[in-house]
Amino acid sequence: MLTRFIRFGVATVLLSVAVTALAVDTTYRRVVGGAAIYFGILPAELVRGHPPGHPESGMHGGVPVGENNLTVALFEDKTGVRITRAKVSATITGPDSFKVTKKLEPMIIAGSATYGNYFSMPGPGPYRIVLHIQAQGVREGIEAVFA
Numbered sequence: 001m002l003t004r005f006i007r008f009g010v011a012t013v014l015l016s017v018a019v020t021a022l023a024v025d026t027t028y029r030r031v032v033g034g035a036a037i038y039f040g041i042l043p044a045e046l047v048r049g050h051p052p053g054h055p056e057s058g059m060h061g062g063v064p065v066g067e068n069n070l071t072v073a074l075f076e077d078k079t080g081v082r083i084t085r086a087k088v089s090a091t092i093t094g095p096d097s098f099k100v101t102k103k104l105e106p107m108i109i110a111g112s113a114t115y116g117n118y119f120s121m122p123g124p125g126p127y128r129i130v131l132h133i134q135a136q137g138v139r140e141g142i143e144a145v146f147a
Helices: 002-022
Strands: 029-032 035-043 068-076 086-094 098-109 112-119 128-135 142-146
Touching (some): 029 142
Antiparallel strands (some): 068 112, 098 112, 128 142
16 A cells, blocks of 8 residues: 555656646746756655566666655657657755766656656755756757756
8 A cells, every 4th residue: 555655656746747848937847948847856765665576666776765866857848749868967066065967867657758866965955956968859968957
């Protein structure tokens, strides 16, 4: 029962990010270089409830304790078509000169292509997230900044 609840919670969060593709601009959405960029971040422990055979239980090398999962969904802004072939990385900076850069791996969540990885983010922040995106069909070298 708890596993279903956790899966439902993760799917709900991620789907809400994807569904808002046609909504107004928010702090979790940027339009840059023809791409609508949505991001979500949640505690990695929410993924922990998946059984060992479930694809999400092993994504990004397994679920680390105390980390966060950064997930990004990309769309062509004018058409709303999901961008499924892109190279995405994130640089996160924060308090006490904290800085980490990682590649966001492609993954399928609720049947939709997204990109993500786990990040350790010590302390309450504030944090700055810079996404670096190279995708076919949109301008090269897209950079989106979230705080």
